[in-house]
Amino acid sequence: MSSLALHAEKGRPVRTSLIRQYIPLLPPGLILLLFFAIPMGMMMGLSFQPKGAEAASLANYGRFFTDDFTLIGLGRTVLMSGLVAICVTVMAYPVAYFLARSRSPWRAVVFALAIAPELAGVVLRTYGWLIILEDHGFINNALLWLGVISEPLPLAKNMFGVVVGLTHVILPFGVLSLLTSLQGVDPNLEKSAQILGASRLSVIRHIVLPLTVPGIVSSMLLAFTMSASAYATPAILGGAGFKVLATMVYEQVLFYVDWSFAAVMANVLLVMMLIVAFIGSRLEMRLHKKLHF
Amino acid sequence: MNQIVSGFFWVSLVCVMAFITLPLIVVIAASLSPSAQVTLVPWEWTIRWYGDLVASRWLDPFMLSAQIAVLVSVISGVLGLLAAYVVAFEKCPGHAAIMSFLLSPLAVPQIVKGVAIVLFLSSAGLYRWVGTPGLIAAHIILTLPFAVRMIATAMFNFDKNLDRAGQSLGATKAQRIRHLLLPIIKPGVFSGMTFAFIISFNNIPLSVFLVRPGETTLPITVINYLEYSLDPVLAAVNVASLLFVLAVIFVFEKVGGFSAQIHGGSK
Structure with missing residues (x-):
């Protein structure tokens, strides 16, 4: 605003300086328009234009929601994401609780260890899980050597392997979102309950857990949306038969070269994410009101 | 009872931290182990895999x-x-x-x-x-x-x-x-x-x-x-x-x- 006033003093018309203010936005704005907004619009349009057909139609959406292959893929995506959401939240909770309450020197170590894997990238971690879980992997070799099993357990190339891998990838985000929530709970509430004779278990059940429900919900939603759109972990740890929406989209583009159907799948994925995010934000708002009157 | 709860808490914390670090440790061990099989008991280390990286x-x-x-x-x-x-x-x-x-x-x-x-x-x-x-x-x-x-x-x-x-x-x-x-x-x-x-x-x-x-x-x-x-x-x-x-x-x-x-x- 001050620059506006200065320009006006020099006798320049106010309007040009107002427009000039926006000039630095041109490069980032144009790049976003050209490589994000226009491609997204184009993809939406393409989804109504089945391969080889001239007229726009909903045929591809009909195909998506009647074909067993795509429906199973969609169901698998939802199941996988739901399982990961539960695993991430359950496993992140003790870590977040420790980080929120502990004053021990180990706190910094635990924090670094919990967050550091994010730097390693998905490939390294997925590769790590593959050598741990595959048929001749670390766990199977150890169990075979001990004589506990005679055949390798099917730990990789299936839902189990994918859920383990994704949980590992997403866990740091779960820890961070639960940590924020736990830091908002006054530790004195727990102390006073303990002084009044509540056991550890009932403090957790009746005070800590209810007060952190919004954090639990947001951690689950974050984990759900992150797993539903994950590509590399299902592709590597799931094996050839494990198809989720993300890997199906990739196949449609590169192997079947059916761009229109790929656009339909991508749109279904996008809409699913937006619905989950919308329900989540409504839920969080309601929970917030309930807790804070 | 309280001891059981806090014992359970510490055990779960340690398990989760092990889960987080395990793949990283395994990958580092595999990169140094002489055979293609990762056994995590490498009696001998090798850095020859790192030498193989110097290739186009x-x-x-x-x-x-x-x-x-x-x-x-x-x-x-x-x-x-x-x-x-x-x-x-x-x-x-x-x-x-x-x-x-x-x-x-x-x-x-x-x-x-x-x-x-x-x-x-x-x-x-x-x-x-x-x-x-x-x-x-x-x-x-x-x-x-x-x-x-x-x-x-x-x-x-x-x-x-x-x-x-x-x-x-x-x-x-x-x-x-x-x-x-x-x-x-x-x-x-x-x-x-x-x-x-x-x-x-x-x-x-x-x-x-x-x-x-x-x-x-x-x-x-x-x-x-x-x-x-x-x-x-x-x-x-x-x-x-x-x-x-x-x-x-x-x-x-x-x-x-x-x-x-x-x-x-x-x-």
């Missing part, structure tokens, strides 16, 4: 990934600065709406952005862009919102009185930006650029659509190879690229000094 098969994708990540990080930093200046510093009319446009790519899964870009390039007759130019453009779309958000946070925290003081002492706008604003928000800019570098260097879901033979990034080369082999050389590739990322973060931190900002709790 690994060096070429590494160089491409590093170049793309550096370019993406610099371009995102510059574009992020321009955008954040208008939106967060000048607070132009409509800045909230512009900000949500700038952050909108965050709402779209990477795989969807990847499909959209590759379909756009193909239908717009820009198919020759698939490869390095497409990878750079796609990675910028991915990292720009993070850069904008981090730089904008730094600009929101900038004390406008400093700018007014400079102005009343006769400093021109360019001088105030160069000598006041930029030095103060430098940590924010560098944390945005570091973030952009890490995201670009490790990216899979966007790159997977935009690589072409001879122009393949390191993570894509690794996952393509993973499909038919668990060669320990892959472990060495992964450990080496992790060390590279850590070294880059270290350098960025030395230049930009953003760790104080991270500990200060800004997002």
Whole structure:
């Protein structure tokens, strides 16, 4: 605003300086328009234009929601994401609780260890899980050597392997979102309950857990949306038969070269994410009101 | 009873921490073990897998990934600065709406952005862009919102009185930006650029659509190879690229000094 006033003093018309203010936005704005907004619009349009057909139609959406292959893929995506959401939240909770309450020197170590894997990238971690879980992997070799099993357990190339891998990838985000929530709970509430004779278990059940429900919900939603759109972990740890929406989209583009159907799948994925995010934000708002009157 | 509960808590904490660190330890062990089988009882270590990395098969994708990540990080930093200046510093009319446009790519899964870009390039007759130019453009779309958000946070925290003081002492706008604003928000800019570098260097879901033979990034080369082999050389590739990322973060931190900002709790 001050620059506006200065320009006006020099006798320049106010309007040009107002427009000039926006000039630095041109490069980032144009790049976003050209490589994000226009491609997204184009993809939406393409989804109504089945391969080889001239007229726009909903045929591809009909195909998506009647074909067993795509429906199973969609169901698998939802199941996988739901399982990961539960695993991430359950496993992140003790870590977040420790980080929120502990004053021990180990706190910094635990924090670094919990967050550091994010730097390693998905490939390294997925590769790590593959050598741990595959048929001749670390766990199977150890169990075979001990004589506990005679055949390798099917730990990789299936839902189990994918859920383990994704949980590992997403866990740091779960820890961070639960940590924020736990830091908002006054530790004195727990102390006073303990002084009044509540056991550890009932403090957790009746005070800590209810007060952190919004954090639990947001951690689950974050984990759900992150797993539903994950590509590399299902592709590597799931094996050839494990198809989720993300890997199906990739196949449609590169192997079947059916761009229109790929656009339909991508749109279904996008809409699913937006619905989950919308329900989540409504839920969080309601929970917030309930807790804070 | 209380002891059971707290015992259970500590056991679960230790288990989760073991779960988090296990894959990293296994990969490091595999990169040093002499045989292809990882047994975690390596009586003898070897660094020969690391020697195998000095081959164009690994060096070429590494160089491409590093170049793309550096370019993406610099371009995102510059574009992020321009955008954040208008939106967060000048607070132009409509800045909230512009900000949500700038952050909108965050709402779209990477795989969807990847499909959209590759379909756009193909239908717009820009198919020759698939490869390095497409990878750079796609990675910028991915990292720009993070850069904008981090730089904008730094600009929101900038004390406008400093700018007014400079102005009343006769400093021109360019001088105030160069000598006041930029030095103060430098940590924010560098944390945005570091973030952009890490995201670009490790990216899979966007790159997977935009690589072409001879122009393949390191993570894509690794996952393509993973499909038919668990060669320990892959472990060495992964450990080496992790060390590279850590070294880059270290350098960025030395230049930009953003760790104080991270500990200060800004997002």
